[in-house]
Amino acid sequence: MATRTDVAVIGAGIVGLATAYSLQRAGVSVTVYEAGEPGGGQSAGDSRIFRHAHADPRLARFAVRSRGLWREWGDDLGAELVSLDGAVALGPGVDEKIDALAEVDGVDARRIDAAELAERLPILASHDGPAMLDAGGGSIHASIVVERLVSRLGDALVRDHVLTVRPTGAGTVEIRTGTRRAEHAYAVVCAGRGTASLAHGLGLSLPIRNAAHVRVSFDVAGAAPSSLATLQDSSGAFGEAAVYAAASVDRTRYGVGIAEEVPVNDDGRSVDPDALxxxxxxxVAYVRRALPGLDPAPVGHVHCWVTTLPWGDDGVAVWEHENVALVAGHNLFKQAPALGGVLAELAAGGALPDELRPSARLGHA
Structure with missing residues (x-):
């Protein structure tokens, strides 16, 4: 069968969409295979946090590259994709984060007092502990990003599930889906939870750990504030050791999650609903204590699988097998523009940067 397009992308989460968008902008033909709703898996929800602070300085520099691309994408797609409200972090590690970011060019991060904290995050209860502002951070308008990228893809998006990915030995990659067989010059697999099984078909065993997570959305009580920064709270001051939150595009809702995962059951395919x-x-209890500016009655839930690598929650890596690349990691939404660009260059004949090879352990905590 003749090659349908130059590159196959398996998975229309944010990384797959970013890869396909980068390929299209470079004039490379692409087909994106997605079994479910684009952006409906690990990329689901209205918003995500963009932040520069990472334990691995290499990943912080990668975030700087992505932040510039988010601005470029916004110009091209005709929408603000990351808010200008900043990213707030609370907790004893604030000074350490500021010191680390001082070594990364292009980042404006500083400690803020209780008065500025209240201005940046008016829905937060009174807090006079250590607080940091990452001025270049903010809420990624995730649903808008996905909508605009899917619109750009047009007919390049195929709604079908991929069963196998196989190099043919003749310079192409065979893709078998529920209803078709196609060949492409290259394939990029960014299928989230499905990546490990497709890798297994190639003889690869990827060290991906699967779990489940829940994020809850709340209405802002009263009028939308003029500023609503994202939040990372590791202070413990409000009864939880690790919480994150981001705002909707109009600042009328706030999505809040506790940074814990629900383990997969012994069958490897299900989780305990009571744990979720x-x-x-x-x-909800955290919101009642910490965020009195929100109505504590939930207005939305996102339940999703998460995939992490053994060296850290922000870990990311790309595996190569002949003319197939497979990417895995967690907390990748903010890094999608730079990561998608790298994958697009790789699919078009470029080389994989050493920092993204599994041996580099990018995102090591």
Missing amino acids: QGLAERT
Whole structure:
């Protein structure tokens, strides 16, 4: 069968969409295969946090590259994709984060007092502990990003599930889906939870750990504030050791999550529903204590699988097998523009940067 397009992208989450968008902008033909709703898996929800602070300075520099591309994408797609409200972090590690970011060019991060904290995050309860502002951070308008990228893809998006990815030995990659067989010059697999099984078909064993997570959305009580920064709270001051939150595009909603995962059951395919419910209830309880500017009655839930690598929650890597690349990691939404660009260059004949090879352990905590 003749090659349908130059590159196959398996998975229309944010990394797959970013890869396909970068390929299209470079004039490379692409087909994106997605079994479900584009952006409906690990990329689901209205918003995500953009932040520069990472334990691995290489990943912080990668975030700087992505932040510039988010601006470029916004110009091209005709929408603000990352808010200008900044990213707030609370907790004893603030000074360490500021010191680390001082070594990264292009980042404006500084400690803020209680008065500025209240201005940047008016829905937060009174807090006079250590606080940091990453001025270049903010809420990624995730649903808008996905909508605009899917619109750009047009007919390049194929709604079908991929069963196998196989190099043919003749310079192409065979893709078998539920209803078709196609060949492409290259394939990029960014299928989230499905990546490991497709890799297994290639003889690769990827060290991906699967779990589940819940994020809860709340209405802002009263009028939308003029500023609503994202939040990372590791202070413990409000009863939880690790919480994150981001705002909707109009600042009328705030999505809040406790940074814990629900383990997969022994069957490898399911999770305990009571554990998910317990995590959601803890999130509501946190909102009542920490975020009095929100109505504590949930207005939305996102339940999703998460995939992490053994060297850290922000870990990311790309595996190569002949003319197939497979990417895995967690917390990748903010890094998608730079990561998608790298994958597009690789699919078009470029080389994989050493920092993204598994041996580099990018995102090591």
